[in-house]
Amino acid sequence: MTNLFPNKGLIVSCQSFPGEPLHGTPFMVALAQSAKIGGAVGIRAKGAADITAIKKEVGLPVIGLNKVDIEGYEIYITPTLEIALAVHAAGADIVAIDATTRQRPDGLSLSDTIRELKSRGIPVMADVSILEEGLAAEEFGADYISTTLSGYTSYSRQQEAPDLELVASLAGRVNLPIVAEGRINTPDQAVEALRLGASLVVVGKAITRPHLITASFSEQMDSYRRNELEGHRH
Numbered sequence: 052m053t054n055l056f057p058n059k060g061l062i063v064s065c066q067s068f069p070g071e072p073l074h075g076t077p078f079m080v081a082l083a084q085s086a087k088i089g090g091a092v093g094i095r096a097k098g099a100a101d102i103t104a105i106k107k108e109v110g111l112p113v114i115g116l117n118k119v120d121i122e123g124y125e126i127y128i129t130p131t132l133e134i135a136l137a138v139h140a141a142g143a144d145i146v147a148i149d150a151t152t153r154q155r156p157d158g159l160s161l162s163d164t165i166r167e168l169k170s171r172g173i174p175v176m177a178d179v180s181i182l183e184e185g186l187a188a189e190e191f192g193a194d195y196i197s198t199t200l201s202g203y204t205s206y207s208r209q210q211e212a213p214d215l216e217l218v219a220s221l222a223g224r225v226n227l228p229i230v231a232e233g234r235i236n237t238p239d240q241a242v243e244a245l246r247l248g249a250s251l252v253v254v255g256k257a258i259t260r261p262h263l264i265t266a267s268f269s270e271q272m273d274s275y276r277r278n279e280l281e282g283h284r285h
């Protein structure tokens with residue numbers, strides 16, 4: 052497989068959800084263009100409309116996915132082969148899929164899903180939550196292993212910080228490029244991920260979701276003011 056990212060670098064995840072002020076393809080394109088100006092080497096994007104527009108207007112490699120909730124199933128990141136093929140057809144250079152071993156709605160196993168995608172020449176990013184899932188995904192033929200789902204499966208490490216321990220253990224055991232993803236909120240954390248062996252670092256909300264960035268400031272300031280008032284009372 053040709054590695055689309057020969058140099059270590061930053062991928063910016065440009066995703067939004069209905070109800071958010073920046074929901075919509077033109078906003079995601081503008082965020083992706085801003086990411087490119089800032090030095091990102093790739094974009095992670097959700098849904099056919101965003102993927103096609105970003106691919107056309109930004110000119111960076113796109114890691115595509117779709118998030119689909121299917122009743123009765125826990126997995127939601129590109130949960131079926133059909134959805135993965137649609138993501139690729141929309142223009143994604145790499146398709147990101149849930150690579151846990153949880154039940155898939157189309158009844159295919161993870162290894163069958165990866166095999167089907169690879170037989171069509173589609174590069175696959177395996178979104179995992181624990182080391183064992185990364186090892187299995189490598190064996191099944193994935194091209195990149197990402198720590199995306201750590202903290203989002205019941206059996207993975209639950210913490211507010213990024214799972215850099217998983218980055219390090221994957222880097223020690225897997226020969227594929229390791230992608231550090233999930234709750235990376237500062238440049239220092241991104242550099243630490245590289246130091247531990249990540250090839251790529253995906254940053255989402257800390258760059259592309261202004262309402263959450265704002266809340267991180269206002270909540271910390273509110274809590275400071277509450278403590279200050281508390282101090283005056285004593």
Ligand SMILES: CC(=O)N[C@H](C=O)[C@@H](O)[C@H](O)[C@H](O)COP(=O)(O)O
Nearest residue numbers: 064199203232233234235254255256
């Ligand atoms: C768990 C899940 O569904 N993760 C999604 C995967 O595409 C996105 O919602 C995240 O924004 C992305 O992984 C980047 O993470 P963060 O926004 O924490 O930098």
